[in-house]
Amino acid sequence: MRLATTIFLTDETITPVALARELEQRGFAGLYLPEHTHIPVSRESPYPAGGELPAEYGRTLDPFVALGQAAAVTERLTLGTGITLIAQHDPIDLAKQVATLDHLSGGRFTLGIGYGWNVEEAADHGVDWSKRRALGHDRLALMRALWATEPTAYEGEYGSVRASTAYPKPVQEPRGPVTGPRTLIGGAAGPKLFARIAESADGWLPIGGRGLSQSVPELRRVWEAAGRDPQHLQVVPYAVLPSPGKLAHYADLGIEEVVLQLPPEPAPGVLRVLDAYAAHL
Template identity: 30%
Template sequence: MLKIGLAAPQYGLFTDRSTISGLAADIEAMGFDSLWVADRALVPVRPRDPYPDGGPVPEEFRKFLDPIATLSFLAHATQRVRLGTSTLNAPFYSPILLARALTSIDILSGGRLDVGFGLGWSSDEYEAIGVPWPNRGGRLEETLDVLEHVWSGSSAEYKGALWTIGSAHIDTLPVQRPRPPVLLGGFTHTTLARIGRRADGWAGVGLPVPQLAYVVSEIRQSAEANGRDPDAMRIVVRVNPKVTVDAAPSDDVPGRGTVVQVADYLLAAHEAGADEVLIDLQQTARNADELRDLARRFHELLRKAPGST
């Protein structure tokens, strides 16, 4: 069954409270399954690191609402859709405070939270936040350890390489037990092995379909090697297209193309193993009406997938 998600209004032209609440309610009414927020602290003037798609950092990122605050607002503005992070840069945060924030969102949304974690791509952001760029994968691993400890409800002491939590009572626990679903982003061998070992699935991106199928296979093999159900691994594929009127060259899709071209790619991604697809329209739409119209057109095409909602 294909689930259909949309990036929540959060950045660029879409940071007004009435725009966010109105669009969220409309997207839910259209039948979308989920809304997702992202994580951006700043846009460096002279970035040290290339943007993942090889181009410049989108100008829209210069105005970006906090993901946790936005999720809290969305929890109030919606009733049914799942609310996720795609992705939250886990090493940016103190894990004990992150546990409190995410638990609060799960409670306030009635158990609708999906937690997607990534490592980010900008060493400029790490420097500004005051977190070391090296060993960020290790910080993510221990962040997951702390979250599991806190969400277990244990009052025992936790001691790791980076953080120590003395014996304490933390009775504020997520609605979803034993915890909200955790997805991890990235596609290195280490990341795919980590997903199969300890996550619930992949917060993925729009790779070429053969490469996407390979990544799905690697995740499932890792899960099986760790004694876990490979078919239970959830695969969410995100695209951030520049939607065009005229057809784009096939090599540009899904980064650029018509609604039909991008939708066809997402349907092919579903055939390659994606359980859910996620579309960000904030780099194309120039106002709320245009975003709403594009979202409706995508939903009409994608719900034709066998078993989609």
């Protein structure tokens, strides 16, 4: 089982360069970073985990800039977003960022996408909350037109692009319905999410990993009904606090990668946790 990590990197934590080097030296598989452009202080959206929103949400580094630094000082470490708030991006710009990072890292990038929870943040990006999922899927389709081998036009409900020369291309070859880097969709288990994953992704990025005994078989059923090869489905539990029993349970479900949560702290605190997690490698 591959053990990757995630962390809220901020202006007060360990740096991307220092963390990436330490992860690769210790044998961890990857680094995934979350995204929040800003957190409006007049917030009405409740924090999904309950209680007060932790300060790091309003201090996060841009994940693509931070992952670019991590890519430059490593050779094997995979890099990912957990998650990119795809509806909040201009899809042409995002397609270029993703393709550039994947190209420069030698194909080590995973695009984790999701729909968000902070209504106020999305609103400042001009996102109609009720349409954010449809908007996100439309933007992903537009991005894939730019990643296509031949110039490909796209006309969608929310955006369009002319057939264009657009390089670099993501490294990974098209596979089934998926063009571009390895793509995982985050979100709570449910028929709509699972149908979307089977239609347009490489797999699922569930937060925390609870309830997978029931949800993973259901996702596999939907996946196979869509004509996808069951061997290609990837389920990657995200932001996990590990224990031997939990990791063994994931392995029994056929899960091959788990993303462990690191604390948003300066280097000494992060490295202490990494040393503890190394026992699971």
